[in-house]
Amino acid sequence: MSRELYTRAVAGFDAVLRAMPGDRWAAPTPCAGWDVRALVDHVVREDLWAAELLAGRTIADVGDRLDGDVLGADPVAAWGAASTAAVDAAAAANDDDLVALSAGPTEVDEYLRQLAADHAVHAWDLATATGTNLRIEADLLDAVTAWFAPVRRTYQDLGLVGPRAPLGEPAEAQARLLAMFGRSEALAAVQRFGDAFDAKDVPAIMANMTTDCLFESTSPPDGVSHRGADAVRAAWHGFFETAGDHRFTTESRIVAGDEVVVTWRYDWTGGHVRGVDLFRVRDGLVAEKRAYVKG
Incomplete structure (x- = not known):
């Protein structure tokens, strides 16, 4: 299930990126301090790391190979190569294998849910930065919400997400998820x-x-x-x-x-x-x- 969620979240990000006008790389995003290029660099770097870690390598094994700009002269091509490698590595891994994350050994299933959430929310960030109202697929939205709701406070305490955004009641499902990640859809x-x-x-x-x-x-x-x-x-x-x-x-x-x-x-x-x-x-x-x- 987590493997499918991650693959679909990657596909969603891919669709938004490839539809983006070429003059939007310096546009601001909902991620404070990040323009579009910085956001895409983050997601590409995340997938480069995922390909290494899912293959059983450690942070020490990778060393500083992924430091610095990872987009180069062709950011879309860099994204395509990194996401393909990461999806292939996810397909080859077993759900109960352990991944050597900085937070400690983590099951592949949990790691893929983290990746799926990050790709889904950043796809919305990217779409918003380029003037598009992205609607996250309903079952992907529900799965990410179910995973993130119990751990949101921990992520906020670690500084990984901002405070919950203001939200009215009753609130739509996508607005609720985005608010948990510190974003206001309104x-x-x-x-x-x-x-x-x-x-x-x-x-x-x-x-x-x-x-x-x-x-x-x-x-x-x-x-x-x-x-x-x-x-x-x-x-x-x-x-x-x-x-x-x-x-x-x-x-x-x-x-x-x-x-x-x-x-x-x-x-x-x-x-x-x-x-x-x-x-x-x-x-x-x-x-x-x-x-x-x-x-």
Whole structure:
């Protein structure tokens, strides 16, 4: 079971990486301090180590061979070679064999569950960094959650994951898992939406909204409600066509479960206003955006 989970998690990461635009290697990721290249370097290094350790070698045997940059001039090729070697080594190992990890001898079954979790979550990190709403396969999601929930506190105490992210109840399964790893799916969705909005990219905006989305504008006195993807898309086109020279600046984002409060300043030639957006997120997409303005 753990071998299948790991293989599928590797396939999921592979699909996201190979679909990534070539200009995103320096993009920030949900992993603090890591851009896309650093994240991919981490996962490739992890698989290079897995191939060695699953073959029965020790940390001392490997020595410093895997230190430094492991991606080289062709990061995708480096990933392909490392992941293939690791999956092959996993297929050849027995579940009750012991792997010589820094934490001590660990059964292959447990090690593969650790690897599956890391690959699944980092696939989501990579997708988020490239503006995509990745949905982890349901049974992989459930298996990783079942493995990680009892050990999450230990991982946090060791500094391997951050504090649990804010989460509302009831929460969706993927949001619960990501929160355990210190990530907020709601915040990531709003950030992707904001990036698309700043680029005035209406197709990208709509790709980050649900089909039954609601956008409530700031038009006085009570705002104008646009419901459903077609109406909201038309509203965005209308806004960008008439707004002229303008700039939104985000001042803060506050996460409350599946809701995110964003305070902002809107500048145009000759003036500005400040306001608040109330976002509600569902399945990693913006379902509601309600805007309010001071004035």
